[in-house]
Amino acid sequence: MNKKMTVAYKIGDSLYLNITNRCTNNCVFCIRRTKKGIGYDLWLPHEPNLQELLDQVGDPSRYKEIVFCGYGEPLIRLELVTAAAAELKKKGAKQIRVNTNGHANLIHQRNIVPELTGLIDVISISLNAHNASTYAELSSPLNYSPDEAYSAVLEFTRHCKKYIPKVVVTVVKWPGVDIEACRSIAEELGVEFRVREFYGNE
Ligand code: SF4
Numbered sequence: 001m002n003k004k005m006t007v008a009y010k011i012g013d014s015l016y017l018n019i020t021n022r023c024t025n026n027c028v029f030c031i032r033r034t035k036k037g038i039g040y041d042l043w044l045p046h047e048p049n050l051q052e053l054l055d056q057v058g059d060p061s062r063y064k065e066i067v068f069c070g071y072g073e074p075l076i077r078l079e080l081v082t083a084a085a086a087e088l089k090k091k092g093a094k095q096i097r098v099n100t101n102g103h104a105n106l107i108h109q110r111n112i113v114p115e116l117t118g119l120i121d122v123i124s125i126s127l128n129a130h131n132a133s134t135y136a137e138l139s140s141p142l143n144y145s146p147d148e149a150y151s152a153v154l155e156f157t158r159h160c161k162k163y164i165p166k167v168v169v170t171v172v173k174w175p176g177v178d179i180e181a182c183r184s185i186a187e188e189l190g191v192e193f194r195v196r197e198f199y200g201n202e
Pocket of ligand 1: 025070
């Protein structure tokens with residue numbers, strides 16, 4: 001493996017896993033667009049395999065939480081996420097979270113959420129906007145129409161609620177985003193809501 005490749009990096013007591021550069025969105029606030037990112041060089045020269053990932057994690061029980069996240073969209077690599085989560089649980093991981101754009105069921109053309117049962121404790125889904133047109137402006141879905149992508153995020157969230165103990169939808173504070181309308185959507189979905197400052201993929 002290239003020595004500079006950062007697959008696992010610590011923030012506080014948590015360990016973040018960077019498993020792909022690929023994404024089905026191109027958000028205005030994406031850390032991939034910032035020069036500094038989050039202080040680590042996260043651009044992957046190749047996507048890590050299971051062994052490379054587990055080697056970089058080491059002992060997962062040392063962390064409060066292990067988070068599958070970007071640079072890109074982690075659930076593009078669903079098989080790796082489920083295989084790694086199973087191994088990490090076996091090795092004593094306390095809590096496993098996925099940060100996702102919520103497109104996984106579109107990407108894989110099936111409902112993948114049941115496959116996360118018992119493996120993922122927390123899922124954080126980027127709602128990003130209060131409607132499809134604002135979502136299009138902010139997140140520019142690459143392969144799907146704005147309506148298709150935004151509806152998929154809402155539908156994915158509903159599925160997650162059935163299978164994953166803690167579900168959070170997030171928005172980034174950004175001009176044009178109606179935070180209170182987003183909060184109401186989260187309430188209607190019956191999930192937690194978090195507003196993020198423009199910072200990155202934490
Ligand atoms: S969904 Fe996340 S990784 Fe993808 S472009 Fe948006 S901020 Fe970046």
